[in-house]
Amino acid sequence: MSAEINNHIPKRHFLKQSFYDLNHSDLETVLNQNDLNRSAAAILFNWHYKKKEEAQCHEKIAKGSLAFFQNNFDFSLPAIETVHESEDRTVKFLFKLKDNHTIETVLIPFHNKYSICLSSQVGCAMNCSFCSTGTQGLTRNLATSEIVGQFLQAWRWLAKNRPGEERILNIVFMGQGEPLHNFDAVKKVCEIFLSKHGTSIGVQKITISTAGYIPGLQRWSREIPGVNLALSLHSAFAEKRNQLMPINMKYPLAAVLAHIDQIPLHKKQFVTYEYILIKDFNDSAADAQKLGTVLAGKSAYINLIPFNSFPGSQYKRPDVDKVEKFKEILDTFKIPTLIRIAKGDDVSAACGQLNSKN
Numbered sequence: 001m002s003a004e005i006n007n008h009i010p011k012r013h014f015l016k017q018s019f020y021d022l023n024h025s026d027l028e029t030v031l032n033q034n035d036l037n038r039s040a041a042a043i044l045f046n047w048h049y050k051k052k053e054e055a056q057c058h059e060k061i062a063k064g065s066l067a068f069f070q071n072n073f074d075f076s077l078p079a080i081e082t083v084h085e086s087e088d089r090t091v092k093f094l095f096k097l098k099d100n101h102t103i104e105t106v107l108i109p110f111h112n113k114y115s116i117c118l119s120s121q122v123g124c125a126m127n128c129s130f131c132s133t134g135t136q137g138l139t140r141n142l143a144t145s146e147i148v149g150q151f152l153q154a155w156r157w158l159a160k161n162r163p164g165e166e167r168i169l170n171i172v173f174m175g176q177g178e179p180l181h182n183f184d185a186v187k188k189v190c191e192i193f194l195s196k197h198g199t200s201i202g203v204q205k206i207t208i209s210t211a212g213y214i215p216g217l218q219r220w221s222r223e224i225p226g227v228n229l230a231l232s233l234h235s236a237f238a239e240k241r242n243q244l245m246p247i248n249m250k251y252p253l254a255a256v257l258a259h260i261d262q263i264p265l266h267k268k269q270f271v272t273y274e275y276i277l278i279k280d281f282n283d284s285a286a287d288a289q290k291l292g293t294v295l296a297g298k299s300a301y302i303n304l305i306p307f308n309s310f311p312g313s314q315y316k317r318p319d320v321d322k323v324e325k326f327k328e329i330l331d332t333f334k335i336p337t338l339i340r341i342a343k344g345d346d347v348s349a350a351c352g353q354l355n356s357k358n
């Protein structure tokens with residue numbers, strides 16, 4: 001009899017809903033439905049997200065509410081399996097999820113502060129020919145808690161290993177996966193980060209990068225207004241973009257740009273267009289002219305990313321002077337353009353190098 005009970009304990013624990021799957025209003029609803037005081041929602045959010053405490057909440061909270069959460073919710077986070085620290089202080093985490101799948105997350109330093117690059121899926125379905133994650137295929141979407149958990153665990157790692165530097169000021173969905181393919185979970189992650197009861201991150205500090213998944217762009221204005229948008233563009237020529245990004249055959253660039261143009265921007269807000277420069281493929285003067293023509297007149301900001309190689313990749317990075325020439329042509333279109341310097345490539349943490357199966 002007792003063995004039978006014991007057998008059930010781990011199973012039940014596994015099935016408990018994660019606390020980190022709920023936004024603030026979900027928490028209030030749960031409390032309400034169970035005849036508990038709604039005020040516990042703000043206290044719990046403050047404890048776990050603002051103070052980032054891992055242990056059971058010590059704040060003044062009705063005993064019944066605390067017991068209810070402890071009994072019915074899971075407070076554990078994805079486990080850090082390995083950590084790689086780059087010479088430039090970039091940190092790459094490999095997380096192990098409850099079902100043993102793994103994902104990667106990167107902390108990118110700037111002046112003792114960090115941006116965090118979050119994964120939204122195990123693998124990715126987009127199959128872009130230049131991206132290491134694409135070679136993995138899609139295994140599954142991440143739950144909200146598994147995305148929020150990357151942030152909380154990275155923050156705690158910083159607090160422990162680089163005390164005083166636990167300042168993650170920007171959140172970018174540019175890790176593994178296509179965030180708009182997992183819209184509901186990503187939206188809830190944004191709501192959790194934005195909540196004034198928790199981390200209280202400014203909406204202008206969150207950026208979602210997409211390969212151009214139109215069903216997600218259609219939901220943007222209503223459901224995640226104010227969040228920054230980055231589009232992986234990579235070629236303004238249809239045939240080349242088809243070769244790089246199969247999604248272009250279903251959702252062609254012109255239609256994607258038309259949808260993006262419908263998304264309202266604040267006065268000083270831009271859409272970031274990411275453009276990987278690949279040697280002798282999309283790095284010519286004609287490529288730059290075409291890109292400039294397509295983006296001219298938009299509230300655009302271009303990020304030029306010299307290709308980052310990975311084992312088995314078929315492309316190469318152009319020489320520095322070619323990259324600069326490309327930028328000079330874009331300058332004639334008066335589009336602000338930044339050449340992104342690769343960070344963390346000594347530990348395979350740079351854009352496109354994330355592959356949790358290697």
Ligand code: SAH
Pocket residue numbers: 126130131132173174175176177178179209210211212230231232274275276305306307308309351352353
């Ligand atoms: N699926 C989303 C987010 C993940 S990729 C998207 O497509 O935007 C994040 C950025 O890294 C994208 O701009 C992507 O195109 C870029 N990237 C992917 N592989 C790369 C590589 N090998 N070198 C440089 N940048 C790469």
